[in-house]
Amino acid sequence: MAISPRNPFAQFFSFMCFLLPSLAEPTDKITSCLTLHNISNFTTYPNTENDSASYYKLLNFSIQNLRFAEPTVPKPIAIILPGSVEQLINTVFCSREVFLAIRVRCGGHSYEGTSSVAADGAPFVIIDMMNLNRVSVDLETETAWVEGGATLGETYHAIAKASRVHGFPAGSCPTVGAGGHIAGGGFGLLSRKYGLAADNVVDALLVDANGRLLDRQGMGEDVFWAIRGGEAKTIGTTGISATFKGFYLGPRSSALSILDHAFPDLGIIKEDCKEMSWIESIVFFSGLSNGSSVSDLRNRIAVEIARDWGEKYFLNNYDRLVKAKTIIDPSNVFSNQQGIPPVSCLSQPNSTAES
Ligand SMILES: *[C@@H]1O[C@H](CO)[C@@H](O)[C@H](O)[C@H]1NC(C)=O
Ligand SMILES: *[C@@H]1O[C@H](CO)[C@@H](O)[C@H](O)[C@H]1NC(C)=O
Ligand SMILES: *[C@@H]1O[C@H](CO)[C@@H](O)[C@H](O)[C@H]1NC(C)=O
Ligand SMILES: *[C@@H]1O[C@H](CO)[C@@H](O)[C@H](O)[C@H]1NC(C)=O
Ligand SMILES: *[C@@H]1O[C@H](CO)[C@@H](O)[C@H](O)[C@H]1NC(C)=O
Ligand SMILES: *[C@@H]1O[C@H](CO)[C@@H](O)[C@H](O)[C@H]1NC(C)=O
Numbered sequence: 001m002a003i004s005p006r007n008p009f010a011q012f013f014s015f016m017c018f019l020l021p022s023l024a025e026p027t028d029k030i031t032s033c034l035t036l037h038n039i040s041n042f043t044t045y046p047n048t049e050n051d052s053a054s055y056y057k058l059l060n061f062s063i064q065n066l067r068f069a070e071p072t073v074p075k076p077i078a079i080i081l082p083g084s085v086e087q088l089i090n091t092v093f094c095s096r097e098v099f100l101a102i103r104v105r106c107g108g109h110s111y112e113g114t115s116s117v118a119a120d121g122a123p124f125v126i127i128d129m130m131n132l133n134r135v136s137v138d139l140e141t142e143t144a145w146v147e148g149g150a151t152l153g154e155t156y157h158a159i160a161k162a163s164r165v166h167g168f169p170a171g172s173c174p175t176v177g178a179g180g181h182i183a184g185g186g187f188g189l190l191s192r193k194y195g196l197a198a199d200n201v202v203d204a205l206l207v208d209a210n211g212r213l214l215d216r217q218g219m220g221e222d223v224f225w226a227i228r229g230g231e232a233k234t235i236g237t238t239g240i241s242a243t244f245k246g247f248y249l250g251p252r253s254s255a256l257s258i259l260d261h262a263f264p265d266l267g268i269i270k271e272d273c274k275e276m277s278w279i280e281s282i283v284f285f286s287g288l289s290n291g292s293s294v295s296d297l298r299n300r301i302a303v304e305i306a307r308d309w310g311e312k313y314f315l316n317n318y319d320r321l322v323k324a325k326t327i328i329d330p331s332n333v334f335s336n337q338q339g340i341p342p343v344s345c346l347s348q349p350n351s352t353a354e355s
Helices: 026-036 049-061 085-097 152-162 178-183 221-227 252-262 278-285 294-298 315-328
Strands: 011-013 042-044 078-080 101-105 124-128 135-138 143-146 201-203 205-207
Touching: 026 042, 026 078, 026 085, 042 049, 049 078, 085 101, 085 124, 085 205, 135 152, 143 152, 152 178, 152 278, 152 294, 221 315, 278 294
Parallel strands: 011 205, 078 124, 101 124
Antiparallel strands: 042 078, 135 143
């Protein structure tokens, strides 16, 4: 999608899966289909002890909720890393061809496991988007195209490299994947002034269940609306703490005079406040250690921050979301535990729809 300093974009891809009969050798079938389509960066479920190290290393790599890394949790038949949109389309094609459910993983921060496991027990693959992580910034139009597999850290880094005065309002954890984050809304430090990340999306590319690549015009306004927050999963925080970090958009002197007026008891002094650029504030709030630099934001391993999470329900947007889902994915190829079902699944409770 197109994102400007206020408008990031990400390449979207809705979430899905389906239930299928178990096949004799889905591993062989998906391997030959992918190979036929010139896709080589994938790892299949290990047959031998020897193969298992690389498979589990890749699988564990970005599972943020370690409950889903446990040995008793179903494992994917394959983990596939498409390197281009064409490979992504062919990966979706092959997965459907072999009747495998699909889990899409951007940063792996779905704490309900929607990016790492098919909860209904269907055989599945993980499409890991980490190689679709390009970010191109266009200062002329003040927009950027962000592929869905880019992390927030990679996105911020690219924007900061292009400009000292542009930013983008999204979350503060740099290893969160832009695709899932923006599709779920995307709340962050700049949100009170600039809104959610999803509010700043001006265009998006989406691969549908039939392998079509659709932009905003192609998908239509209802679907475009639904992918910007419709798959609502927001990251929240819980807990009680006696210390806090504050964030003020403006010079230190104004912040101090407001604090002095509103909270004189705190006795905040000049030294308690640091004046910094937008990108420096991103590094500050990222949880990276002191002395980290802007380029550390791209490091997917350095930052492992446990986050509490909150859930939001669809409220009165539900019907509109079902309508949009029915337009773009009537047979519910892209589904997950808390996904929106299309009308066809609602009316056939014994079909493949998950809850
Ligand atoms: C397959 O991939 C290789 C290396 O990425 C490339 O050189 C070749 O042209 C591709 N072939 C097809 C048929 O796409
Ligand atoms: C697959 O992609 C990963 C992540 O970018 C990379 O580290 C790895 O070298 C790639 N493997 C192959 C076989 O291309
Ligand atoms: C497993 O790897 C070890 C060391 O690389 C090798 O000696 C052994 O033959 C391998 N076993 C199998 C079954 O491939
Ligand atoms: C993956 O994570 C699981 C659970 O934490 C652990 O049991 C397993 O050893 C890990 N595998 C690798 C290769 O890190
Ligand atoms: C990191 O910064 C905090 C707050 O500025 C400071 O209290 C702490 O001593 C610093 N730690 C290191 C290792 O520099
Ligand atoms: C749907 O499932 C229910 C409960 O499993 C069963 O009683 C019912 O007969 C099924 N209906 C159809 C049309 O298969």
